[in-house]
Amino acid sequence: MIKIQKYSKKEGLKELDLNELKQWNSKSEDNLWIDLWNADEETSNIVLKDIFNFHPLAIEDCLKYVKDDVVHYPKIENYGDYIFIVFNGMTANIPDYKIFSLSCFIGNNYIITVHNEKEKNSILGNFVTINKEVLMKKGPDYALHIILDELVDRYYPIIDHLEDKIENLEEDIFEKDTSNKLLHSILNFKKSILNVRKITSYQKEILFRLSRGDYEIIDSEESIYYRNVYDHLVRISDTTETLRELLTGILDSYLSIVNNKLNGVMKILTIFASILLPLNFITGIYGMNFDFIPLLHNEIGFLVILIMMILLVVIMLLWFRRKKWI
């Protein structure tokens, strides 16, 4: 689908159709925003190739990934008259968040967004409804930063979720059973963190370049806004790094806890064996068929031996207590 909006100082905000777009003049002072989502290939080609004549590599990049519904890694390319940006967003549906790609072409007076979000009320849909007039007035470079900021803001619930989850993992390894299932979820957690890190590290670099003023199309006055988005990404990225280090600590602790448990099991075994093997030995002695064994035919023999056994048990238990085993 395609939605074209033009903002001119005289007429304000106005929606165009594809034919009106064809008469658009790139040197006009009007601002243009074209939103392409789930667009058919024909429309996309008309806009990107015929009207704007973008570089084939950029068109291929943005269309191929929309078509295949896969994620493109973030990138930024400066083509002189326009910048091409691919940025990754996250749908904040916890815990099953999904990563999607959003491509933007930003020129002096236009911004074109290409994405494959299926929902009608997409990120850009909402955003248009709320801010459209202000945005369009301030030009495409301002609009771009709002879009990127919106995408980055959506990472926070995911990060919060990961932070909560690591707290849970920590509690689990100390309180619950240390089954392999828990280990499995630690490993999955690691995968999540590595994924988030990969995405943020690319995008951090992109925003760093945008905020540094590498691109003429971005007005130098806007760079403070990009710096702001960059700071958010840095914060997310650092939190990810901290999570990763904590997870390493948790994995190490897990092993120690497993061995602590083994220790506990072995102590029980040792206590049982050390108490009962000597007792069995005593019963064994008096079970021998020798003709002459002291006490055997004594009336209180059994009682004496029983008391000896109880004494032995008490001594062993005291010894284990001193060793802090029980």
Place this chain on the structure above:
Amino acid sequence: MIKIQKYSKKEGLKELDLNELKQWNSKSEDNLWIDLWNADEETSNIVLKDIFNFHPLAIEDCLKYVKDDVVHYPKIENYGDYIFIVFNGMTANIPDYKIFSLSCFIGNNYIITVHNEKEKNSILGNFVTINKEVLMKKGPDYALHIILDELVDRYYPIIDHLEDKIENLEEDIFEKDTSNKLLHSILNFKKSILNVRKITSYQKEILFRLSRGDYEIIDSEESIYYRNVYDHLVRISDTTETLRELLTGILDSYLSIVNNKLNGVMKILTIFASILLPLNFITGIYGMNFDFIPLLHNEIGFLVILIMMILLVVIMLLWFRRKKWI
């Protein structure tokens, strides 16, 4: 609350109210210091927006975090006429230290500090009482370094506390019981260190930029002072790194100690089993109901077997001693 102080060469230090502030002239040679803490939104907006007309992003950053009473990550932004800095301090209440944020706007002849410390005798309160005249005379860039130095100095007790605690951890794993509780406190300690590291790493960068003379508002003569604060932060940051490495060593040692204990438990079990199983076997032999077993009906048979058993025990004990188990 708000406290406004003006220093003019003629009149010296003088306190202003909000109305007098409104007539303040930004090109005046007087120095101004406005301290806003727990201020209501209206007053804050009058000062930051109406009188000084700061950038909306900066105002949002500093007010939102004061209002929500959360911690803002450290940042520095150069807006040309003024710098906006967010710095994190620690309340030195050990072991339950709290991190708080302090925002500063520094212009040519004014410094505005915004924070949400609840205590009446806050860091800036004390600091004003003691140094105010000197500070104000030397201008806002000098005042800023004193504030940052004060904030950084407060890290030392925390760092000292962490250093003490790691000594304790080390002693504990070697002397006390290696319970999971100890492991838990190692993990918590790691979290503390990662937190301190995160804060210091940001602030190190900020102070590096201040000391390098990136900002015109900071007089180049003052940069030596910022370099000094930077050096303190570097020292804290390096100590943190050393603590982190030591902790890794402690965690690794913990695992070895647990396994050493397991070793000890297993040795006891093995000693008991290796001594008593053969003894039980001997009693078993003479407990069999065969008609013809040597010694069985001999008068000294029992004594002979008893001596054999004692010999066996002695041999086993000697063997274990040679293996250094006992």
Place this chain on the structure above:
Amino acid sequence: MIKIQKYSKKEGLKELDLNELKQWNSKSEDNLWIDLWNADEETSNIVLKDIFNFHPLAIEDCLKYVKDDVVHYPKIENYGDYIFIVFNGMTANIPDYKIFSLSCFIGNNYIITVHNEKEKNSILGNFVTINKEVLMKKGPDYALHIILDELVDRYYPIIDHLEDKIENLEEDIFEKDTSNKLLHSILNFKKSILNVRKITSYQKEILFRLSRGDYEIIDSEESIYYRNVYDHLVRISDTTETLRELLTGILDSYLSIVNNKLNGVMKILTIFASILLPLNFITGIYGMNFDFIPLLHNEIGFLVILIMMILLVVIMLLWFRRKKWI
């Protein structure tokens, strides 16, 4: 073998033989592509030494490795009039992929490729058939990027294979038996990853330099294409890094799982020993040959003891259940 193709604006694409090549003029506007694969030394020397007079180091590099059929590490050398590049490709025969080297000399109007692929339908063979006219028209710098892109694209199946394999490894350590065989394949996997990483890291640097415009022979307009190939390599390299980190997690988990299993084994042993040692003790008591043991001559004595034993077993089982061992 050798295949020489000339493209002139007038005549289009034309195949030359070695003698025609000798009359070739280096200042001509025609584009030349010479493909040497498994060429005999004489032909190679005629082309590289006599006709083009390349630097002896470069000739040695490219011929020695073709001859010995080993892999040369990637490199790039700028000799002023021409660039010499060695790049490594992978034959996408999974899982037994092989690494081979491809050397290129790129001048203003020629590209010479030297490789030792044995297959008739080699990478360059196919590529010629499909794209030859377009390629030759656009010049050697364009042709080079297509070749490199083709080589890099062949990495993807390998990377995908590694990603699949790590998923399998993960499943295996949780589901199948944790034999040493599995450990062996983890170690082999690590070796694969380190190999891919080594190759990509070199080639990343080469493509970074090509895309940055360090070389005059590469037209600045082409640098966007090299940047594209570079991005692909960065992506592969990052995936490799992520795989490496995941593998570390898997290796750590493996150890924990082994110890978990040990725990399970020990629990069974402890359960058996803790239940049966007391039972044996009871039978031992009533197996002693004392004259007076209570219940021994009672008619329901055996029954009473049997019930006591069953009670003991039940109590132990309940205790183990409370400890969540069974």
Place this chain on the structure above:
Amino acid sequence: MIKIQKYSKKEGLKELDLNELKQWNSKSEDNLWIDLWNADEETSNIVLKDIFNFHPLAIEDCLKYVKDDVVHYPKIENYGDYIFIVFNGMTANIPDYKIFSLSCFIGNNYIITVHNEKEKNSILGNFVTINKEVLMKKGPDYALHIILDELVDRYYPIIDHLEDKIENLEEDIFEKDTSNKLLHSILNFKKSILNVRKITSYQKEILFRLSRGDYEIIDSEESIYYRNVYDHLVRISDTTETLRELLTGILDSYLSIVNNKLNGVMKILTIFASILLPLNFITGIYGMNFDFIPLLHNEIGFLVILIMMILLVVIMLLWFRRKKWI
């Protein structure tokens, strides 16, 4: 205490007292060296503040640490007319080496050293006695490098000691008992290494700057000497890094050795249990009170069973030998 030495071309080396120093002219061509050690505050202030008028931050830095007898982290500050350096030395009393700080002010024609070494024959004392005339003639920048070189040279015995100690640790874990005490000394060793690393890393940076010619006071011809000292520090720092990596390997090995020992213990237990439990079972069978058990009343019954038992033991031992347990 204070010792002041002046070198003039005419008069050669001459010792001054504090009053003569007061008449010293900073533009004189004479070279001056003032050594302050354990000096009272008054004298220090006269020299540093009144006569040379150094920056208050530098004076505070150098006096505070001398007074408190603690270690100041290394630093270098360029104050234009003079450089202020804090460097850390080690007293080469192995194994209880101590770290001390030495502060230097270096101007065009003077060098002032401040330290708190208690020994009469201190580093600088010896150094003066031996080299004084040559040193003073060549000026303060030459003298500084000699002092730094002397301090760095004192690290070598410490480093050698650490290298010896790591050899011992290695031998110990393989030969001696793997007690927790050994683990404790590994951890202490790690602490030593981290300490040395922290000091050298700071000082490396300082010497790098000195050797690069960042400071006008250091003659460019002298930079080769500073480069030399820098190389020594780099070597020490690299050795430290190598030691750290080796230690990690030792810690990992320790865990494996502990587990290997556990393995050994368990093998003994298993051998005893696997041989004696079946034997006990056989004795148990013939200890049962059934009326009809084969062999029981046979004359050679006991012998047959005894031979069976011996056979069983032999089989088990052979089996364990095949498993390489014994």
Place this chain on the structure above:
Amino acid sequence: MIKIQKYSKKEGLKELDLNELKQWNSKSEDNLWIDLWNADEETSNIVLKDIFNFHPLAIEDCLKYVKDDVVHYPKIENYGDYIFIVFNGMTANIPDYKIFSLSCFIGNNYIITVHNEKEKNSILGNFVTINKEVLMKKGPDYALHIILDELVDRYYPIIDHLEDKIENLEEDIFEKDTSNKLLHSILNFKKSILNVRKITSYQKEILFRLSRGDYEIIDSEESIYYRNVYDHLVRISDTTETLRELLTGILDSYLSIVNNKLNGVMKILTIFASILLPLNFITGIYGMNFDFIPLLHNEIGFLVILIMMILLVVIMLLWFRRKKWI
């Protein structure tokens, strides 16, 4: 010993003695190569100090280490008219390779090599015999690269040896017994790798500077040759890094294998105990001296119990098989 060779365009290669050398003119167009090996101090001083008047630091560096027969760490110093280089070589006697140092002074028309190799047919000896005329003709900067290349080429057998050894280690931990001896050789291997890494990392930097054209004495046309040697060193260094990472994996695997073996031992113990403890219990029951125990006086009693026992064993074995223990 000393060997002096002069190459002049007219006369070609000619050997000089020490007296002829004294009349040598540093502005001559002839090329000079002086090889000093195991030279007595007097000769060395005449050449290095009196004739060439090198910097005392350089002379000290090169003579002290030759004299003490120890290894000097690699370094490069630019003294304007000449460069002083220390480079480390390896004698390729596997596995007991030895590291030796070679110092070079390179000026516009001379190269002086100082080393302490005892062998008559030393590296430089051979090299002279084979290449001398070509080398001398091309000047000292060309000769230097040949020497460095020769030294670096000698690393390859060592690296190959290390690669073979790591393959063996890997096989050993999976096939042979995991004794502490194996662990010991892993640790020694780590030491070897760290040593090679330390040497290559220094020399990499030296060759990088040589290839970058930092030194006027090295003709810019020669830099391609130095780049070539640099590439070889990079390759060696990367291989070392890969070996180090593999070794880490092997060390981790070793621990897992030890624990796997422990697991195996424990399984055997558990199988024996779980089968025999119940059997012993049954024999214990029928060994009790109660007057009335069912089956005891029955003729087939013993048979019934025997069959029950066999059934129990079969059930246990089936259970262990289902658990995949046997």
